[in-house]
Amino acid sequence: MPLDIRERFEAELAEIPDDLFDRERFVGGVGPADADVVFVGEAPGANEVEQGEPFVGNAGRVLDSLLEDVGIERKQVYITNLVKVRPPENRDPTSDEIEAWRPVLWAEIEAIDPAVVVPLGAFASREVVERDAPISDLRGETYERDGYVVVPTYHPAATFYDDSVKAGLQEDLERVAEMAG
Numbered sequence: 617m618p619l620d621i622r623e624r625f626e627a628e629l630a631e632i633p634d635d636l637f638d639r640e641r642f643v644g645g646v647g648p649a650d651a652d653v654v655f656v657g658e659a660p661g662a663n664e665v666e667q668g669e670p671f672v673g674n675a676g677r678v679l680d681s682l683l684e685d686v687g688i689e690r691k692q693v694y695i696t697n698l699v700k701v702r703p704p705e706n707r708d709p710t711s712d713e714i715e716a717w718r719p720v721l722w723a724e725i726e727a728i729d730p731a732v733v734v735p736l737g738a739f740a741s742r743e744v745v746e747r748d749a750p751i752s753d754l755r756g757e758t759y760e761r762d763g764y765v766v767v768p769t770y771h772p773a774a775t776f777y778d779d780s781v782k783a784g785l786q787e788d789l790e791r792v793a794e795m796a797g
């Protein structure tokens with residue numbers, strides 16, 4: 617059964633201040649309610665807003681191809697974002713936005729209760745592992761947060777400019793595939 621974020625987290629969504637919740641730019645998480653893996657991106661982009669689904673643009677294509685390489689089926693994982701409203705001009709999410717959307721993210725993770733949480737990129741990784749460090753330092757290790765196994769890794773968009781990032785992301789996703797078994 618897919619998790620219906622608007623219905624399931626109505627109470628958490630109602631708490632988001634109006635100025636941080638432009639409904640025209642909102643994209644919720646997508647995937648089965650009993651997924652073994654939850655991926656957490658940064659924030660939706662224009663393609664995601666247009667299609668109403670996370671990771672459907674260029675970064676999504678990289679993610680899809682790496683998931684296929686490591687044998688993870690996209691339709692079996694839950695994919696969401698740290699901040700669920702597209703920031704203007706795709707700027708970085710602000711700390712106010714991250715704070716406002718935090719309860720929804722953790723409600724999603726708790727509802728799904730996955731075997732592994734995989735934050736993609738620096739912003740999501742810092743939130744989930746509660747460490748303020750560059751993503752290149754955070755990735756490559758396994759963490760525990762609130763009883764969840766966490767494998768932080770690079771954001772798929774970071775692979776556009778750097779092949780070694782792509783290799784690192786693939787390596788991390790291979791570990792995730794083994795854990796999700």
Ligand code: URA
Pocket residue numbers: 657658659660661664669670671672673675676697
């Ligand atoms: N980048 C993200 O972080 N999330 C998306 O949904 C798409 C691109």
